[in-house]
Amino acid sequence: MGRIAVTILLILSPLLSTDINIYEQNCVKCHENMPVSLDKFFFNYLLKYSSERRVKQALRNYLKHPRRKASLATEELVSRYGLMPKTDLSDEDLRKAIDTYWDKYKVFGKIE
Amino acid sequence: MSVSNVTATGINRSERITLVRFIGLYSFLVLMILILGSTIYFKLQKDLMLQTKRLELEEYSKELIDGLKLLHIYFDRYRTYPRNPLYRSAIYDADHVQIFSTLKHPEGVQLEKVIYTTDGVIQYIHVLDSYYLGTKYTVVEIDDDRKWFAQAWRNILIYGGFLLVIFLGAGVMLMRLFLSPMRDAIHLLDRFIKDTTHELNTPVSAILSNIEMIETDRLEPKTAKKIKRIEIGARTISTIYQDLTYLALNHNIVSQNSDVDLSALVQERVDYFRILAESKKIGIETDIQPGITLYIDENKMARLVDNLLSNAVKYNRRGGEIFVRLRPGELIVKDSGIGMDEKQIKEVFKRYKRFDSGAGGFGIGLNIVAMIAQEYDLEIEIDSQKGHGSEVAVKWDA
Known part of the structure; x- marks a missing residue:
């Protein structure tokens, strides 16, 4: 049983690290240079869209079609850094990146 | 049944x-x-x-x-x-x-x-x-x-119970109000029968006693036949008179119980009804065991037997048969008459109930039988089929 678990983990670990890499390469890389961190954006999405399904759907829509009206960033931030460019990630990679983002900042299981 | x-x-x-x-x-x-x-x-x-x-x-x-x-x-x-x-x-x-x-x-x-x-x-x-x-x-x-819960239930039980009593009281009053006309009608009928009964006694007794005094042997057969018919009519009236007297006056009086010789009584009543039965060409066959006694009021037992025989004659077909059997603990009167169905059997003991209005009577006969049976714990069994006659069995602990 233990062996099977280890084998599965070994097979899955490159896949998991690939998902994280998509997020790191395509999201964190740009946002780490900005004064507003990614977790603040996450909590703004949470504040407006509430549930996992709705947050993920809003993120996907925005990243595929960035519009000023749909942006949750402040006026100041937008005027300084501009709107995000339209993502060139495939639907599958975009899903993986958003899933990683959700898992990283979600509040489920973190409240004490 | x-x-x-x-x-x-x-x-x-x-x-x-x-x-x-x-x-x-x-x-x-x-x-x-x-x-x-x-x-x-x-x-x-x-x-x-x-x-x-x-x-x-x-x-x-x-x-x-x-x-x-x-x-x-x-x-x-x-x-x-x-x-x-x-x-x-x-x-x-x-x-x-x-x-x-x-x-x-x-x-x-x-x-x-x-x-x-x-x-x-x-x-x-x-x-x-x-x-x-x-x-x-x-x-x-x-x-x-849950304080509100207990309070609400308490109020429901107290006020609900109070209202229920008031509603039921009103219901009983309404019921009595609705029943009053029916009760008046029945009382009127009872009173009428009671008054009529008083007036029947003297003329019926006079007719019967005078008929008995006539020596029919000396008369012409035609006249004797007519006298016999008068006697049958008078006896029928006399039976009705006895029933009405029982209902109107006697059944509330304390019973004069004694060891009655049932064998003699049944035989006497059969003989009494034989003339009536003959008028409809009905034969009465008897199988009476001698020496059977029962502790009962003789008049009431006579009324019971009379009514069973009277019905057996009344509801029989012309030329029919009646069979009377007496054994310890059992009296059976069987006829070959019109019979009854299940529904009629259930209603047969109701007062003023008649199934054949052409047969005459007031519909009180079996009501009297039921009252006497109840008083002396006699069991009555009716076995009847429409068109095939009825068998009434009176049973008691011998």
């Missing part, structure tokens, strides 16, 4: 049955109304309690939302859920997924409602405009002390 449980069916009994049925139906309807009223009252009391508690719960909810707001802003620094010993709470997202809960009964949460009771707790739902930590619904829960 055994009808031993069918007893004398006077007006009081039928009145009682009607009264019981009416009261049953009336009580059912009254209960329905009271249950409906109680349900509405109970619901109102519950709503009143919830409205009172709602103010308190709204305050707790505001406090919780303030705490969530702070937690949302400073989530990177601390993650302690806002708690208060006065209430328990939970938060749910827009897809009704529970984010966090300190509830005692999270399984009873109904997010589509506002305030409700479940499993001994009161839960209040508030929908947020800004979803702090993704929270769309806050649930605040306090214990339900």
Whole structure:
């Protein structure tokens, strides 16, 4: 049983690290240079869209079609850094990146 | 079919049955109304309690939302859920997924409602405009002390019981009011029969005694036949007179019980009815065991036997047969008459019940039989088939 678990983990670990890499390469890389961190954006999405399904759907829509009206960033931030460019990630990679983002900042299981 | 449980069916009994049925139906309807009223009252009391508690719960909810707001802003620094010993709470997202809960009964949460009771707790739902930590619904829960519940039940039982008694009292009064015309009609009929009975005695006795004095042997056969017919008619009237006297006067008098020689009595009554039976060409066959006695009032036993024989003659076909059998503990009168169906057998002991209006009589015969049978614990069994005659068996502990 233990062996099977280890084998599965070994097979899955490159896949998991690939998902994280998509997020790191395509999201964190740009946002780490900005004064507003990614977790603040996450909590703004949470504040407006509430549930996992709705947050993920809003993120996907925005990243595929960035519009000023749909942006949750402040006026100041937008005027300084501009709107995000339209993502060139495939639907599958975009899903993986958003899933990683959700898992990283979600509040489920973190409240004490 | 055994009808031993069918007893004398006077007006009081039928009145009682009607009264019981009416009261049953009336009580059912009254209960329905009271249950409906109680349900509405109970619901109102519950709503009143919830409205009172709602103010308190709204305050707790505001406090919780303030705490969530702070937690949302400073989530990177601390993650302690806002708690208060006065209430328990939970938060749910827009897809009704529970984010966090300190509830005692999270399984009873109904997010589509506002305030409700479940499993001994009161839960209040508030929908947020800004979803702090993704929270769309806050649930605040306090214990339900159930004082309102006990109070509501107490009021329902006290006032409901009071109303039930009043309604039932009114029902009985209504019933008596409705029955009054029927009772008057029956009393009038009884009184009429009683008065008529008094007037019958003298002329009937005069006719019978004078007929007995006529020496028919000396008469022409034609005249003798006519005299016999007069005698039959007079005897029929005499039997009716005896029945009416029993109903109107005798049955309330204390019985003069003695060891009656049933064998002699039955034989005597058969002989008495033989003339009547012959007029319809009906033959009476007897199988009477001698020496059978029964401790009973002789007049009443005569009335019982007379009525069985009278019916056997009355409802028999022309040229029919009657069979009378007497054994210890059993008297059977069997005829070859029109017979009865199941429904008629059930109603046969009711007073003024006649199945063949052409046969004459008042329909009181078997009512008298039933009354006497009840008084002396005699069991009556009727075996009858429509068109094939009837067999009436009177049984007693020999």
